[in-house]
Amino acid sequence: MPRHISPQSATTLLPRDTPVQLVSATGEHTPDADYPAPDDAALLSAYAGLVSGRRINDQCNALVRQGRLAVYPSSNGQEACQIAAAHALRDTDWLFPTYRDSVAIITRGVAPAEAMVLLRGDWHSGYDPHQFRVAPQATPLATQLLHAVGFAHAAKLRGEDTVVLAMCGDGATSEGDFHEAMNFAAVFNLAVVFFVQNNEFAISVPLSRQTAAPSLAHKAIGYGMPGQRVDGNDVAALLAVLGEAVDRARRGDGPSLVEAHTYRMLAHTNADDDTRYREHEAVQEWVARDPLDRVRALLRERGALTDDAEAAFAETAERTAAELRETMHAEPQVDPEDLFAHVYAERPAMLDAQWRFLQDELDRTEAGA
Numbered sequence: 001m002p003r004h005i006s007p008q009s010a011t012t013l014l015p016r017d018t019p020v021q022l023v024s025a026t027g028e029h030t031p032d033a034d035y036p037a038p039d040d041a042a043l044l045s046a047y048a049g050l051v052s053g054r055r056i057n058d059q060c061n062a063l064v065r066q067g068r069l070a071v072y073p074s075s076n077g078q079e080a081c082q083i084a085a086a087h088a089l090r091d092t093d094w095l096f097p098t099y100r101d102s103v104a105i106i107t108r109g110v111a112p113a114e115a116m117v118l119l120r121g122d123w124h125s126g127y128d129p130h131q132f133r134v135a136p137q138a139t140p141l142a143t144q145l146l147h148a149v150g151f152a153h154a155a156k157l158r159g160e161d162t163v164v165l166a167m168c169g170d171g172a173t174s175e176g177d178f179h180e181a182m183n184f185a186a187v188f189n190l191a192v193v194f195f196v197q198n199n200e201f202a203i204s205v206p207l208s209r210q211t212a213a214p215s216l217a218h219k220a221i222g223y224g225m226p227g228q229r230v231d232g233n234d235v236a237a238l239l240a241v242l243g244e245a246v247d248r249a250r251r252g253d254g255p256s257l258v259e260a261h262t263y264r265m266l267a268h269t270n271a272d273d274d275t276r277y278r279e280h281e282a283v284q285e286w287v288a289r290d291p292l293d294r295v296r297a298l299l300r301e302r303g304a305l306t307d308d309a310e311a312a313f314a315e316t317a318e319r320t321a322a323e324l325r326e327t328m329h330a331e332p333q334v335d336p337e338d339l340f341a342h343v344y345a346e347r348p349a350m351l352d353a354q355w356r357f358l359q360d361e362l363d364r365t366e367a368g369a
């Protein structure tokens with residue numbers, strides 16, 4: 001039997017025509033009937049996170065140039081998305097991040113140096129996912145969305161009230177895995193929030209070559225879940241919209257899709273030259289929409305952000321960066337046998353032969369040294 005849905009109820013799944021915004025680019029509060037603004041305490045805590053997040057991004061870019069990190073996909077300009085994703089969740093919830101979401105992971109409690117282990121090329125994950133309830137950062141696009149959905153399905157079968165927030169980029173929405181994850185989550189009514197950071201680029205491919213949909217949030221209705229658009233540089237709006245999506249999931253009302261409109265201020269990674277595919281002026285336009293400036297302006301105007309608090313936030317950020325620097329400048333202690341560990345429960349003969357070959361090489365190098 002075809003399912004009959006009234007046009008009115010289908011419409012409730014559609015996103016707004018314009019992204020939800022609670023704080024303008026110049027720092028004025030713009031009230032919204034559907035999304036109450038977070039209180040000043042929540043905004044202050046978010047602002048502290050933004051200051052640290054920006055500092056971590058800057059530090060990691062420097063570490064790449066110093067040869068201490070192999071690669072760094074920066075979230076510079078996207079820090080509001082990073083902080084809001086972490087703050088929207090309870091400790092018992094789970095985050096499924098991408099390679100660009102280091103700041104969100106660190107905001108969840110992972111030590112910065114541990115979060116950088118993947119990007120230094122030492123291990124697939126430098127932290128214990130179960131300790132922080134953060135899945136390993138995924139590099140193959142959109143694969144983490146399927147893991148997230150499977151995880152939420154398991155949580156539901158166990159009767160847990162865990163909410164899973166799964167992050168991806170605009171480009172990742174073109175992957176089959178995105179489609180499968182959205183469909184499965186909706187059909188099984190799972191507690192998943194799909195959080196798309198639309199930073200307008202997938203390396204050099206602009207959004208206009210990625211989709212013909214009116215917005216990425218419009219994709220949600222096709223799966224039978226609500227989609228919403230939010231200003232991705234407005235941490236207040238992000239907290240409100242993501243908070244609502246998380247509450248909905250926890251109530252048992254199923255998954256939803258949140259698209260944050262933001263911008264990648266730097267190249268894709270240090271290995272990319274963005275001057276080959278975008279104009280400097282286009283990037284400059286986003287400087288005025290910086291996520292730190294607007295919430296700072298709002299909190300200063302209200303007297304909620306004092307000079308002392310600003311100094312304390314900056315000091316914390318500086319200390320975090322210094323600790324990260326120190327740890328990353330120490331030579332990592334690596335064991336070559338780690339290359340073979342954790343691949344198979346029992347090492348097959350072929351891999352064992354390779355290990356013995358390497359061992360022989362190492363022995364001879366040591367003997368010759």
Ligand SMILES: Cc1ncc(C[n+]2csc(CCOP(=O)(O)OP(=O)(O)O)c2C)c(N)n1
Pocket residue numbers: 100139140141168169170171172173199201202203264268
């Ligand atoms: C399955 C897969 N195909 C291709 C790539 C190569 N790749 C790495 S990042 C990237 C662009 C992703 O863009 P987007 O999803 O918008 O995320 P952003 O990097 O902008 O955060 C591509 C194509 C990959 N990692 N995985």
Ligand SMILES: [Mg+2]
Pocket residue numbers: 169170171197198199200201202203
């Ligand atoms: Mg992108």
